[in-house]
Amino acid sequence: MTAPRLIIPMGDPAGIGAEVTLKALGQGTPFQGQPCSITLVGDRQLWQDTHQQLLNQGQIAADPGNFPILHQPLPSPIHPGHPSAASGAASFAALAVAIDETLQGKADAIVTAPIAKSAWKMAGHLYPGQTEVLGQRAGVENVGMLFVARSPHTGWQLRTLLATTHIPLAQVPQTLTPALMTQKLDLLLQCLHQDFGLRHPRLAIAGLNPHSGEEGQLGREEQDWLRPWLGQMAQRHPQAHLEGPVPPDTLWVQPGRAWWEPGQEGHDGYLALYHDQGLIPVKLLAFDRAVNTSIGLPFVRTSPDHGTAFDIAGQGKASPSSMEAAIALALDLVHQRRSTSP
Numbered sequence: 362m363t364a365p366r367l368i369i370p371m372g373d374p375a376g377i378g379a380e381v382t383l384k385a386l387g388q389g390t391p392f393q394g395q396p397c398s399i400t401l402v403g404d405r406q407l408w409q410d411t412h413q414q415l416l417n418q419g420q421i422a423a424d425p426g427n428f429p430i431l432h433q434p435l436p437s438p439i440h441p442g443h444p445s446a447a448s449g450a451a452s453f454a455a456l457a458v459a460i461d462e463t464l465q466g467k468a469d470a471i472v473t474a475p476i477a478k479s480a481w482k483m484a485g486h487l488y489p490g491q492t493e494v495l496g497q498r499a500g501v502e503n504v505g506m507l508f509v510a511r512s513p514h515t516g517w518q519l520r521t522l523l524a525t526t527h528i529p530l531a532q533v534p535q536t537l538t539p540a541l542m543t544q545k546l547d548l549l550l551q552c553l554h555q556d557f558g559l560r561h562p563r564l565a566i567a568g569l570n571p572h573s574g575e576e577g578q579l580g581r582e583e584q585d586w587l588r589p590w591l592g593q594m595a596q597r598h599p600q601a602h603l604e605g606p607v608p609p610d611t612l613w614v615q616p617g618r619a620w621w622e623p624g625q626e627g628h629d630g631y632l633a634l635y636h637d638q639g640l641i642p643v644k645l646l647a648f649d650r651a652v653n654t655s656i657g658l659p660f661v662r663t664s665p666d667h668g669t670a671f672d673i674a675g676q677g678k679a680s681p682s683s684m685e686a687a688i689a690l691a692l693d694l695v696h697q698r699r700s701t702s703p
């Protein structure tokens with residue numbers, strides 16, 4: 362069996378993508394003792410300049426010269442911390458190359474460095490994020506945004522799927538429908554089985570309103586359709602244990618305990634109804650180690666949970682820990698899928 366082949370597009374060249382990637386790769390490969398091959402995508406000179414700058418600061422960073430680089434020249438000069446149409450065009454092109462290579466069977470997993478959606482817009486690429494581009498190019502409509510983080514204190518793994526992602530808050534109630542929720546729940550259960558080996562998972566599903574609506578006094582979605590929908594889902598998935606709609610504030614008490622206190626149990630997965638409902642607890646607990654994973658794709662895709670960090674770009678201050686976790690999880694998922702594929 363060949364070692365997993367990972368491909369890493371640089372992300373926004375005005376951000377911290379190259380820095381966290383080279384720091385995470387440290388001495389090169391194998392990665393944390395695991396054999397793998399890594400291909401970098403992006404402007405060769407920028408990879409090399411980033412390496413040189415980190416070396417000048419006495420930091421540990423892998424030499425990009427030790428990896429194959431699929432060179433994507435910058436359309437015009439980039440200034441760290443300043444996203445532009447050029448930086449957006451470059452990050453979009455690098456992602457497109459990584460997807461093409463993977464769909465052609467030349468890589469097993471894509472580990473994306475962060476892009477800026479605003480820079481994509483400046484470059485004329487009107488996508489809410491990388492997830493949608495990955496789904497479209499892979500021909501998959503139902504892609505899920507799952508955040509995965511392992512507690513360094515207890516070893517417990519937090520897994521949170523977002524039912525809706527990059528839409529304005531005001532659009533959340535009308536976007537959430539029983540059909541969408543069914544798609545996302547099916548996807549989460551399939552992923553927990555395929556990628557994490559969990560056949561009988563315990564899941565908690567968030568409510569939308571304070572106190573899950575308090576019998577309609579604080580919002581009606583729970584009683585109008587979320588509760589009946591959950592009843593149907595319990596019949597559709599008798600192998601799983603589904604709880605909800607859990608009041609969205611108290612939902613996160615138990616994962617907090619499971620994260621910090623040995624012996625505490627959390628659920629195997631959480632279904633949050635919108636971006637910040639799921640990501641505020643994820644980032645509060647695990648900003649330094651959570652991984653954004655796209656589920657439903659025909660290949661593995663992971664990414665650090667943070668963004669481009671333009672405020673510290675080019676300064677050598679960025680922490681590589683979430684990128685390290687993203688690379689490690691990509692390797693785990695490739696191994697897991699290989700072991701379960703027929």
Ligand SMILES: NC(=O)C1=CN([C@@H]2O[C@H](COP(=O)(O)OP(=O)(O)OC[C@H]3O[C@@H](n4cnc5c(N)ncnc54)[C@H](O)[C@@H]3O)[C@@H](O)[C@H]2O)C=CC1
Pocket residue numbers: 377381474475476477478479491653664665666667668669670671672673678679680681682683
């Ligand atoms: N996976 C992706 O491609 C993601 C991209 N973004 C994009 O990133 C851009 C900036 O978003 P923000 O909300 O400002 O989030 P951000 O994560 O880039 O920055 C938030 C704060 O965390 C700090 N930070 C982020 N990563 C860090 C690291 N590795 N080490 C040390 N400090 C770090 C930053 O300096 C900043 O103070 C936006 O354009 C957004 O669309 C945001 C999240 C994920």
Ligand SMILES: NCC(=O)COP(=O)(O)O
Pocket residue numbers: 489490491492493640653664
């Ligand atoms: N908040 C998560 C995020 O912005 C990542 O989005 P994507 O680019 O991975 O779709």
